[in-house]
Amino acid sequence: MSNLQQALSTLAPARLQGIRRGIEKESLRATLTGALALTPHPAGLGSALTHPHITTDYSESQLELITGVHASVEQCLEELTQVHQYTYRALGDELMWVGSMPCTLPADENIPIGRYGSSNVGRAKSVYRMGLAHRYGRRMQTISGIHYNWSLPGVTDAQYFGLIRNFRRHAFLLLYLFGASPAACSSFVAGRKHELQTLSPGTVYMPHGTSLRMGRLGYQSDAQASLAVSYNSLDGYAASLHEALTRPYPAYEAIGIVNPGGEYNQLATSLLQIENEFYGTIRPKRVIRPGERPLHALRERGVEYVEVRLMDLDPFVPVGIKAQTIRFLDVFLLHCLFSDSPDDTPAEIAALGRNQHRTAAFGRQPGLALERGGREVTLADWGAEIVAECAPLAALLDQVHSTTDYGDAVRAAEALLQTPDMLPSARVLAAMARDHENSFAAFTLAQSEQAKAKLLKLPYADALHTKLDAVARQSLADQEAVEAGDSMPFEQYRQQYISPERLGLTKAAVAPALAAV
Numbered sequence: 001m002s003n004l005q006q007a008l009s010t011l012a013p014a015r016l017q018g019i020r021r022g023i024e025k026e027s028l029r030a031t032l033t034g035a036l037a038l039t040p041h042p043a044g045l046g047s048a049l050t051h052p053h054i055t056t057d058y059s060e061s062q063l064e065l066i067t068g069v070h071a072s073v074e075q076c077l078e079e080l081t082q083v084h085q086y087t088y089r090a091l092g093d094e095l096m097w098v099g100s101m102p103c104t105l106p107a108d109e110n111i112p113i114g115r116y117g118s119s120n121v122g123r124a125k126s127v128y129r130m131g132l133a134h135r136y137g138r139r140m141q142t143i144s145g146i147h148y149n150w151s152l153p154g155v156t157d158a159q160y161f162g163l164i165r166n167f168r169r170h171a172f173l174l175l176y177l178f179g180a181s182p183a184a185c186s187s188f189v190a191g192r193k194h195e196l197q198t199l200s201p202g203t204v205y206m207p208h209g210t211s212l213r214m215g216r217l218g219y220q221s222d223a224q225a226s227l228a229v230s231y232n233s234l235d236g237y238a239a240s241l242h243e244a245l246t247r248p249y250p251a252y253e254a255i256g257i258v259n260p261g262g263e264y265n266q267l268a269t270s271l272l273q274i275e276n277e278f279y280g281t282i283r284p285k286r287v288i289r290p291g292e293r294p295l296h297a298l299r300e301r302g303v304e305y306v307e308v309r310l311m312d313l314d315p316f317v318p319v320g321i322k323a324q325t326i327r328f329l330d331v332f333l334l335h336c337l338f339s340d341s342p343d344d345t346p347a348e349i350a351a352l353g354r355n356q357h358r359t360a361a362f363g364r365q366p367g368l369a370l371e372r373g374g375r376e377v378t379l380a381d382w383g384a385e386i387v388a389e390c391a392p393l394a395a396l397l398d399q400v401h402s403t404t405d406y407g408d409a410v411r412a413a414e415a416l417l418q419t420p421d422m423l424p425s426a427r428v429l430a431a432m433a434r435d436h437e438n439s440f441a442a443f444t445l446a447q448s449e450q451a452k453a454k455l456l457k458l459p460y461a462d463a464l465h466t467k468l469d470a471v472a473r474q475s476l477a478d479q480e481a482v483e484a485g486d487s488m489p490f491e492q493y494r495q496q497y498i499s500p501e502r503l504g505l506t507k508a509a510v511a512p513a514l515a516a517v
Contacts, residue, residue, distance in 0.1 A: 036102070067083070120494075182428055312424075
């Protein structure tokens with residue numbers, strides 16, 4: 001009996017009711033002409049350093065809206081909607097750009113890096129972002145997406161890593177079904193080598209592309225490509241990251257920590273400055289304690305949840321993701337968790353990277369073939385097999401929640417495999433052609449204006465505004481307290497924060513773990 005069949009026969013309803021989820025959603029602030037807003041983070045939104053639900057990601061112009069942890073899909077989306085409603089009321093004339101690929105960008109050096117005040121932790125966040133600018137350029141960091149955080153009770157570290165291995169194997173299906181970034185503004189690729197075709201003046205695209213964000217122009221790094229991190233165990237994964245966080249990397253040593261003018265270039269000269277710099281389609285996560293390094297938290301207390309990182313913003317939905325998509329993710333993650341999950345190998349890791357790039361750039365190409373176990377299989381056939389295996393899990397969830405919504409989500413995915421013209425990526429290109437003379441900027445600007453109008457029209461209680469106002473004010477007071485509590489020079493703080501001792505495990509213990517990778 002396979003793991004999946006066994007799970008289907010033994011999964012208790014109470015356990016399925018224990019699924020928890022949360023969303024982090026990035027969006028650039030844009031002007032009414034579709035250019036990047038160069039204004040500071042709006043004061044009415046409180047402190048980007050300490051606000052629990054509204055912060056910035058890479059750029060001062062890149063909002064990140066964060067929900068709490070929710071037992072139901074509806075509650076999660078309700079909170080995401082409310083945070084949007086509050087945020088829009090503080091934006092004035094500005095828009096939240098609803099596309100994953102950025103709006104019209106200024107010259108690289110004029111893209112503003114996030115600012116978090118004068119505290120050591122706030123300065124470290126900005127210096128880290130300066131390091132990303134030196135290493136990868138600022139444009140790459142302006143891409144936006146949705147991160148979906150997910151957990152199920154009673155899952156061990158080994159089982160979470162089994163989920164992660166299967167997720168990486170089957171991630172092509174999510175890129176195909178939900179990729180919504182087949183085109184981009186020409187300003188994004190100005191002066192860069194790329195494989196994109198010109199669609200119209202100011203717009204580049206891939207005719208069969210699904211997610212340029214997850215392709216070769218997205219979150220990619222030659223330095224990180226040398227990592228080949230294995231997901232066969234927490235120990236091996238942690239050892240790989242530890243090595244990348246502590247081993248000096250010649251190209252980054254050449255950049256240096258501080259420039260001749262005394263300003264910081266980066267936090268460290270290692271391959272990764274901090275854990276968040278490691279780009280992946282999914283990450284094992286654990287809530288950290290104040291001042292704790294994420295890797296230390298994972299090593300000490302194990303995996304608490306996974307963070308799915310490959311979802312594009314859906315430009316047809318005001319908050320970037322819809323309930324049906326979330327429900328499919330729930331079913332898909334259960335499938336990844338309970339299906340047999342053999343260990344990965346360097347050869348498989350390389351093949352998965354090729355599958356990701358192929359799907360991102362050519363996903364809707366009829367008959368597109370992917371690599372599976374050393375052989376070629378069509379995306380459509382492999383995808384249909386996974387979706388068929390998801391159906392019984394969806395039926396279980398429907399039973400638990402007295403609904404048909406999960407089955408509907410799986411049936412919708414089945415339909416999309418048979419009718420590629422209905423995929424979000426195809427609908428984006430069709431809408432651009434039909435209404436916007438094939439202009440990515442014009443299409444996304446129109447969708448952004450529409451999203452703002454819809455969200456501002458929704459009922460919005462005074463009590464909700466009062467509550468969120470209080471959170472914003474409290475965040476400003478919290479930032480002041482952090483700044484007042486600093487007692488050491490920034491350089492001492494930086495050295496302590498990046499020291500290997502803070503990562504958990506001694507150096508002596510890392511070598512055997514690495515040898516096992």
